[in-house]
Amino acid sequence: MNIFDRPTSKELLEAVLGFVNEEIESNDYTKDNRFKFLIVMNVLNIVKREVNLGRKIDESFFNKGLDLLKEDNFSVKKISEKIRNEELSIEDQPLLDFLYDLTIEKIKIDNPKYLKE
Template sequence: MDRPTADELLEALSEFLEKEVLPALPDPRLRFQTLVALNALGLVRRELALGAALEAEDAAELRALLGREGNRGTLLQELAQRVREGQAPEGTAAFLKAHVRRKLRVANPKYLERYP
């Protein structure tokens, strides 16, 4: 495997921003923007590490819920349509809760720690 990996590069960039740039910024607006950038880098790292597996879990659960094959995007659209029509299959609430938890594992895992 080629080194550095994408994750290693993102980690190095995050460490640089957090340890070198952030402490040297007197402007509160730039400090905030740097914190936003650090958050975005963390999100990208989690997406690279977890995204494919979480999407596969979503797709498998959707196929089971809807009782048919299909790609994740199409199945999510079908589920949304059924919900709008008042014909949500049994187990929809449980799927949606798991779906949101998977999304939060990438977007903001600290939220899951605070609200298990």
């Protein structure tokens, strides 16, 4: 269920991405301005991926974090503090697996092309 009227945030992002893409492909701009449009396009694509995948990733890693910490509350900050205070060892395989998986998920949002190389 979505309580918000149309257009949805996803539809708005798609519309803006389409507009920016058309502007990039036109010859109406200098190379410098086209480059700036490419930066805007990249940022909008990151936002789009986060809108599409963010909630699922948050829920997944919240539950994985609870399992890792064996506590009722989880945050990435809490993991950082436990590592800093040597309550979690950086040689602990479950911690390494958690951090590796989290890094992969973040790359899927920030720049999924890195995973294809």
